[in-house]
Amino acid sequence: MKALVFKGVGKIELAELPKPVLQDSTDAIVRIIAASICGTDLHMVRGSMSGMKPGSILGHEAVGIVEQVGASVQNFKEGDRVVVCSTIACGNCVYCQAEEYSSCDRANPNGPEAGTAFFGGPVSSGPFDGLQAEFARIPYADAVLVAIPEQVNNDDALLVSDVFPTGYMAAKIADVQEGDIVAVFGCGPVGQMAIASAKLLGASKVIAVDCLQDRLETAKGQGAMILNYNENDPVEALHDLSDGYGPDACIDAVGLDAEKATEGPASEKRPFIKEFSDYLEQKMLAPTKFNLGDQWRQGNAPSQVLQWCVESVRKSGVISIVGVYAENSVRFPIGLAMQKALTVRAANCSHRKYVPTLLKLIADGQFRPSAILTKQCDLIQAVNCYEHFDRRESGWLKVRLSPAA
Ligand SMILES: [Zn+2]
Ligand SMILES: [Zn+2]
Numbered sequence: 001m002k003a004l005v006f007k008g009v010g011k012i013e014l015a016e017l018p019k020p021v022l023q024d025s026t027d028a029i030v031r032i033i034a035a036s037i038c039g040t041d042l043h044m045v046r047g048s049m050s051g052m053k054p055g056s057i058l059g060h061e062a063v064g065i066v067e068q069v070g071a072s073v074q075n076f077k078e079g080d081r082v083v084v085c086s087t088i089a090c091g092n093c094v095y096c097q098a099e100e101y102s103s104c105d106r107a108n109p110n111g112p113e114a115g116t117a118f119f120g121g122p123v124s125s126g127p128f129d130g131l132q133a134e135f136a137r138i139p140y141a142d143a144v145l146v147a148i149p150e151q152v153n154n155d156d157a158l159l160v161s162d163v164f165p166t167g168y169m170a171a172k173i174a175d176v177q178e179g180d181i182v183a184v185f186g187c188g189p190v191g192q193m194a195i196a197s198a199k200l201l202g203a204s205k206v207i208a209v210d211c212l213q214d215r216l217e218t219a220k221g222q223g224a225m226i227l228n229y230n231e232n233d234p235v236e237a238l239h240d241l242s243d244g245y246g247p248d249a250c251i252d253a254v255g256l257d258a259e260k261a262t263e264g265p266a267s268e269k270r271p272f273i274k275e276f277s278d279y280l281e282q283k284m285l286a287p288t289k290f291n292l293g294d295q296w297r298q299g300n301a302p303s304q305v306l307q308w309c310v311e312s313v314r315k316s317g318v319i320s321i322v323g324v325y326a327e328n329s330v331r332f333p334i335g336l337a338m339q340k341a342l343t344v345r346a347a348n349c350s351h352r353k354y355v356p357t358l359l360k361l362i363a364d365g366q367f368r369p370s371a372i373l374t375k376q377c378d379l380i381q382a383v384n385c386y387e388h389f390d391r392r393e394s395g396w397l398k399v400r401l402s403p404a405a
Contacts, residue, residue: 001016001017002014002016002403003017003057003133003134004057004401006053006054006058010047012382013383019135022137024139025073026070028137028141029135029136030065030082030135031135032063032133033062033154034063035062035400036062036162036373036398036401037382038061038189039324041059041132041386042390043256044058044121049122052122056127056129059132059133059401060087060162061086062161063081063084063158066145073142082147083145083359084161085144085145085146085351085352086118086349086351087350088104088108088119088144089101089143089350089352091143101143102347102348103116107126109126132382146359148359158370159193163190163192163193164358166190167189167190167192168197168358169354170184170193170253171198171200171251171320173322176198176203177202179204180198180202181205181241181248182248182251183206183207183249184209184250186210186255186305187208187215187218188253190253191254192218192222192397193372195219196369198249199222200367206223208226208227209226210226210227210229212392218372227241234312235308235311235312245314248317249317249319250313251319251320251321252305252322254323255322255325256303256324303331310332310333311336315342318342321344322347322349373399375398376400376402377399385401
């Protein structure tokens with residue numbers, strides 16, 4: 001079968017590999033109808049999330065058709081159309097019973113303290129081969145797969161594999177209430193889903209912050225107010241847009257690849273700018289077609305976005321962090337957070353907790369997440385698609401990869 005394979009930092013290729021086989025009685029084999037490229041995949045390719053095993057298949061977002069199930073799989077049979085949850089959970093441990101699937105005690109072979117298990121990630125996350133392939137082995141199929149209702153098409157379901165639940169969780173853990181003002185930093189796919197979710201949960205005003213005009217326009221299309229941090233200081237502007245108080249909640253949907261936050265006048269007065277500039281300079285010398293994030297692995301890197309969140313949110317407000325950070329990757333302004341009595345929540349998404357709810361919401365016609373799917377490509381074009389996506393080119397917000405039928 002064809003699959004997109006990680007070869008080394010900055011190096012990926014389409015490879016011909018043997019089709020996966022059942023390894024445990026709780027496994028299923030799924031024929032992939034469509035997979036998508038995620039910002040998290042870029043962390044692996046860039047090396048900002050280290051520990052990828054060369055030869056592993058990338059990707060953690062997909063929909064497909066069940067082709068084969070292990071002897072203990074109860075809920076699925078051959079031919080079922082399913083969405084694959086990005087994170088892998090056993091479905092039975094105390095955490096899974098409490099719907100804290102991203103904290104599952106059993107799914108990560110590195111042990112209960114090793115962190116969230118997911119498809120297409122580094123050794124510390126399993127490792128499990130990813131979903132940007134023609135077929136995939138799905139561990140704990142009963143907990144990781146969810147049947148797609150007939151009324152939901154493949155493209156909408158594809159967005160439920162990761163980014164919609166992650167954006168929805170971002171709004172949930174931001175404790176968004178009816179009438180709240182919510183700022184969403186980062187208007188990539190997760191940010192767009194966080195904007196939609198904040199509105200679904202009753203926010204009266206959502207302010208989208210980014211520097212890429214096409215992404216801001218998409219946010220505006222969803223009814224958000226938009227703020228380009230290269231044109232306005234986001235902290236001042238957010239206070240102005242909320243009667244001087246600051247938003248009730250700030251969502252960080254950017255994470256550790258926030259290097260773009262250094263560009264432009266607004267950030268020049270911020271203390272972290274020098275380090276960001278050094279980083280950018282170094283990165284430009286790197287001989288690869290991908291943006292490399294090596295320096296972030298050293299630890300102690302600053303996050304402009306977290307600084308902005310803490311400075312702009314109202315006193316006693318909530319910071320919700322769903323952008324991906326590596327362990328020890330970031331400095332956080334804890335003193336200011338304490339002084340302002342903030343609640344700070346950060347989590348990998350427990351996809352399985354939200355996927356059924358979101359599929360129902362789509363089936364009921366309340367929202368169409370596939371509106372953000374801007375490119376449809378064949379899996380064999382995957383390397384080329386990654387390059388466009390890595391450069392954040394206009395029109396490359398979210399990419400669907402479909403193996404040829
Ligand atoms: Zn993803
Ligand atoms: Zn579990």
